Amino acid sequence: AQSVAQPEDQVNVAEGNPLTVKCTYSVSGNPYLFWYVQYPNRGLQFLLKYITGDNLVKGSYGFEAEFNKSQTSFHLKKPSALVSDSALYFCAVRDMWGNNRLAFGKGNQVVVIP
């Protein structure tokens, strides 16, 4: 079964500094990988996904993620964090065999300090 690990409960970063949120995955075959963001009392918003092709994926709000097959990682990055990026971030994976289920990580709380 597929699974995702997000090892850090909280990531603190100063405004303007680079932001990285870590994600490693386990899946049979090639993965489909996703990042979502959740603001308080709101639904999850889709940020970006990796299906195939270029390992660097660009998404919404200036975020990008790098797929690394050898390290089974899909870390989310932003070159310069904004206070408004403070939110809960989820990594998710599904397998390539048409399984409808996404496996979500437990989420990372990002706090951007002004």
Add this chain to the structure above:
Amino acid sequence: SQTIHQWPATLVQPVGSPLSLECTVEGTSNPNLYWYRQAAGRGLQLLFYSVGIGQISSEVPQNLSASRPQDRQFILSSKKLLLSDSGFYLCAWSEDGGTDTQYFGPGTRLTVL
């Protein structure tokens, strides 16, 4: 463009009372539909998913049930709520046969007292 609606936004119910949460999707046809619960500890738990009218897969045995009476309508129900049913309930949809990017609704905050 596609939109997904959930109601109500918040709900406070006594233990033992029934529950009905509704989710509807606009701007697409034959979507895959999902119900998740997010407990206070933040993790997402898949409860049910549906690939078509009347087709429901249950992921976790529990006090809840789901139904899909129409193509773009997904309902989460309970006959008798438990305290442990409290949480944030999220509905999501994805395209049938696509890469299964799931798009989430705004959620319903359920408190069982």
